[in-house]
Amino acid sequence: MLAATPTIEEVETTRALQTAARRWRAWRARRQPLDPENPPDLEHLSAEEVVAWGLERFHPGIALACSFQQEESVLLDILFATRSDARAFALDTHVLFPETYATWDAVERRYGITVERFEGPTLEEQAAAHGDALWARDPNACCAIRKVEPLGRALAGLDAWITGVRREQSPTRANARKVEWDAAHGLWKLNPLADWTEKDVWTRIHERDLPYHPLHDQGYASIGCTHCTKPGAGREGRWADDAKTECGLHA
Numbered sequence: 611m612l613a614a615t616p617t618i619e620e621v622e623t624t625r626a627l628q629t630a631a632r633r634w635r636a637w638r639a640r641r642q643p644l645d646p647e648n649p650p651d652l653e654h655l656s657a658e659e660v661v662a663w664g665l666e667r668f669h670p671g672i673a674l675a676c677s678f679q680q681e682e683s684v685l686l687d688i689l690f691a692t693r694s695d696a697r698a699f700a701l702d703t704h705v706l707f708p709e710t711y712a713t714w715d716a717v718e719r720r721y722g723i724t725v726e727r728f729e730g731p732t733l734e735e736q737a738a739a740h741g742d743a744l745w746a747r748d749p750n751a752c753c754a755i756r757k758v759e760p761l762g763r764a765l766a767g768l769d770a771w772i773t774g775v776r777r778e779q780s781p782t783r784a785n786a787r788k789v790e791w792d793a794a795h796g797l798w799k800l801n802p803l804a805d806w807t808e809k810d811v812w813t814r815i816h817e818r819d820l821p822y823h824p825l826h827d828q829g830y831a832s833i834g835c836t837h838c839t840k841p842g843a844g845r846e847g848r849w850a851d852d853a854k855t856e857c858g859l860h861a
C-alpha cells in the first residue's frame with residue numbers, strides 16, 4: 611500500500627523540524643566543553659577556518675593580540691572579514707616606534723574599529739620604582755612590567771586569544787599548534803598562521819593590499835620596543851645584545 615502523499619504544509623513542517631534539529635545539534639556541539647588535555651585537532655584547517663571556528667565557539671570571549679607586525683596585517687583582515695564586531699587588543703609599552711603607532715591608526719581606519727589598549731605604568735613611575743633604563747639592566751623585569759602584566763589584564767575574562775605565532779619564527783615556537791591550551795594563562799590559544807611561511811604572509815599582504823608596518827621595508831623582520839629592536843632577519847633583531855629571545859607573552 612502506497613503511503614499518502616504529504617501535503618505541502620506537512621513537507622514544510624518536516625523541513626522546519628529538520629532544520630531546527632540540525633541547529634540544535636550544532637548549538638549543542640559548540641557548547642560541549644573542550645578538554646585542555648585533549649585539544650581539538652584543527653591542523654587540517656586553513657587560517658580562515660581556524661579564525662571562523664574560534665569566533666563561532668568563543669565570541670565575544672575571544673580577541674586577537676595585535677602587535678601590528680606582518681602576521682597581524684593578515685589576521686586583522688581575516689578577523690574582520692569574518693565578523694565585523696570581532697575584538698583585537700594591543701599592549702602599549704609606551705616605547706613603541708612612531709611607525710607602530712601610525713600602523714595602529716591605519717588599521718583602525720581601514721576596518722573602522724578600535725583596538726583595545728592595555729598598558730603598564732608610565733616610564734616615570736617605572737623609573738621611580740626600579741631606576742632608569744630598566745630595559746638595559748634587566749629586560750626580563752621590564753617585559754614583566756610593561757608586557758606580561760598588561761597581557762594578564764587583557765586576557766582576564768577571555769576564553770581564548772588569537773596570536774600571530776608561526777612555527778618557523780624561532781625554535782621556541784616550532785611546536786605551536788593551531789589550537790592549544792595555554793596553561794600559563796588558563797585559556798585557549800589559537801595560532802591560525804602556525805604553518806605559514808614568511809613568504810605566505812607577504813604574498814597575502816600584497817594580494818590584498820593590506821596596511822603593514824613600514825619598518826619591515828627597512829630590514830626589521832620582527833618589531834617590538836624601540837630600546838630592544840634592531841634590524842635583522844627572523845627574530846634576531848629582538849634583544850640582539852642579550853640572550854633573551856622572548857618577552858614572556860608566549861612562554
Ligand code: SF4
Nearest residue numbers: 749752753756835838
Ligand atoms: S621589549 Fe624592552 S623596552 Fe619593551 S618591555 Fe621588554 S625590555 Fe622593556
